[in-house]
Amino acid sequence: MPRPTRDDEFVTFVRVNRTSLLKFAGLLTAGDHHRAEDLVQTALSKLYVAWPKLDRPETVLAYTRRTVLNSHIDESRRPWWRRERSTPDLPEMPAHEGPDGIAGLDHGRFGPVGQQVRTALAALPKQMRAVVVLRYWLDLSIEETARMLGCSQGTVKSQAAKGMAKLRLLLPAPSHATGGQRIERTNP
Amino acid sequence: MNEIKVLLDSAVPIENEAVDPAADLSRGRRRLHKRRMTRAWAGAAGLAVVAAATGVVVTNGSTEPAPPRAATAPASTPKGASPRSQLPAIELVAYTGKQVPGYTVKSVPEGWEIQGGSNTVLTLAPKGFKNQDVNEWVGKIAVMLESKDAAPDDRPITEEDLKAWGMEGSDLARTSSKVTVNGQDGSISRPTKVDRTSTVSVSFPDSKGHHVVAQGPASLGWTDAQWAKFAEGVTVLRNAEQGVG
Numbered sequence: 001m002p003r004p005t006r007d008d009e010f011v012t013f014v015r016v017n018r019t020s021l022l023k024f025a026g027l028l029t030a031g032d033h034h035r036a037e038d039l040v041q042t043a044l045s046k047l048y049v050a051w052p053k054l055d056r057p058e059t060v061l062a063y064t065r066r067t068v069l070n071s072h073i074d075e076s077r078r079p080w081w082r083r084e085r086s087t088p089d090l091p092e093m094p095a096h097e098g099p100d101g102i103a104g105l106d107h108g109r110f111g112p113v114g115q116q117v118r119t120a121l122a123a124l125p126k127q128m129r130a131v132v133v134l135r136y137w138l139d140l141s142i143e144e145t146a147r148m149l150g151c152s153q154g155t156v157k158s159q160a161a162k163g164m165a166k167l168r169l170l171l172p173a174p175s176h177a178t179g180g181q182r183i184e185r186t187n188p
Numbered sequence: 189m190n191e192i193k194v195l196l197d198s199a200v201p202i203e204n205e206a207v208d209p210a211a212d213l214s215r216g217r218r219r220l221h222k223r224r225m226t227r228a229w230a231g232a233a234g235l236a237v238v239a240a241a242t243g244v245v246v247t248n249g250s251t252e253p254a255p256p257r258a259a260t261a262p263a264s265t266p267k268g269a270s271p272r273s274q275l276p277a278i279e280l281v282a283y284t285g286k287q288v289p290g291y292t293v294k295s296v297p298e299g300w301e302i303q304g305g306s307n308t309v310l311t312l313a314p315k316g317f318k319n320q321d322v323n324e325w326v327g328k329i330a331v332m333l334e335s336k337d338a339a340p341d342d343r344p345i346t347e348e349d350l351k352a353w354g355m356e357g358s359d360l361a362r363t364s365s366k367v368t369v370n371g372q373d374g375s376i377s378r379p380t381k382v383d384r385t386s387t388v389s390v391s392f393p394d395s396k397g398h399h400v401v402a403q404g405p406a407s408l409g410w411t412d413a414q415w416a417k418f419a420e421g422v423t424v425l426r427n428a429e430q431g432v433g
Contacts, residue, residue: 014213015207018209019205019207026200027196027200044212045212045215045219046219113195114200164192171195
């Protein structure tokens with residue numbers, strides 16, 4: 001049986017993981033779907049280049065998440081990159097916009113809870129938001145989160161605590177929180 | 189803990205639909221190709237940026253001498269050519285000047301010269317070209333051995349690939365076609381949309397089995413046959429070395 005090529009393996013990886021990477025990037029960008037798509041596209045193209053060096057399958061997803069995260073954080077250091085630039089052509093892959101709005105982020109289709117959470121996430125500083133996402137959405141340990149962000153474990157603890165406190169403040173209504181659930185106090 | 193996860197999930201209600209990896213694959217290959225071509229000699233990550241910036245100067249044509257044009261039009265217009273590249277192609281003429289280490293060529297575009305080179309790359313440019321850096325190739329032809337980092341499957345995506353992966357349609361940035369060089373199979377990769385900095389690249393084996401890549405501006409207006417003729421005139425010398433990246 002022939003050995004799978006880089007293309008075969010990459011295609012399989014994209015098929016399996018793209019949606020979760022888009023969600024991850026969507027949380028980091030507080031629901032900015034277009035920015036999230038940019039981050040994922042960048043990370044996947046970098047992944048393709050680095051593919052031969054990632055010899056263990058379990059490292060591939062971690063590498064890609066880290067690339068998404070780094071690209072997201074890097075952008076705050078390069079404000080020129082975020083400026084709008086005019087181009088002669090439309091983007092190569094337009095967002096799937098239907099009669100209900102842009103898929104995945106439409107208020108009417110998905111109700112007010114998602115929008116409320118996105119607004120709350122947007123109110124968090126970038127790194128704090130990243131800590132919350134890594135700790136509570138990806139379920140990474142404090143140590144893993146610190147390693148991903150290149151900061152101390154103490155920073156992760158304090159940022160997680162402050163982030164959760166702020167989210168509790170911004171999302172007070174339990175009826176909006178997934179059928180009456182409220183954010184419980186958790187250990188950072 | 190689970191509540192916050194569910195809540196965060198609700199912020200990104202992206203449905204789990206079938207993913208089409210064609211565009212990601214295409215972007216990945218483009219990045220790899222660009223990286224290889226820009227880093228082959230120097231291994232400098234910033235070279236692409238420099239080249240892009242240089243390209244603006246070159247292609248604006250404000251300071252560069254206009255390359256001479258041949259009197260006759262090419263036999264056929266290359267696929268994907270823009271009105272700019274539909275100008276008469278630059279003719280290929282025999283080269284009698286000085287060669288450099290690494291590679292020799294039998295022919296060059298009319299009015300062009302060997303700008304310089306090393307064991308890893310040979311650079312051709314119009315005579316008097318402003319950018320004399322042999323490691324910047326915007327508006328020039330670069331000849332080199334395939335990179336050490338090239339995987340055996342690093343070839344342009346074709347319609348056949350898409351069919352094999354169960355995909356339909358494509359947004360391929362480049363198209364690939366087969367070409368015969370030195371009696372063996374090679375391939376020519378052309379951009380689907382030609383702009384000022386678009387390049388055509390030819391991958392071919394030489395008579396000694398080296399895998400060689402030649403890249404030049406799409407604005408040369410060369411047909412596949414002309415690229416093949418140029419490629420057949422390339423000789424890889426014993427001291428030629430593969431680049432990295």
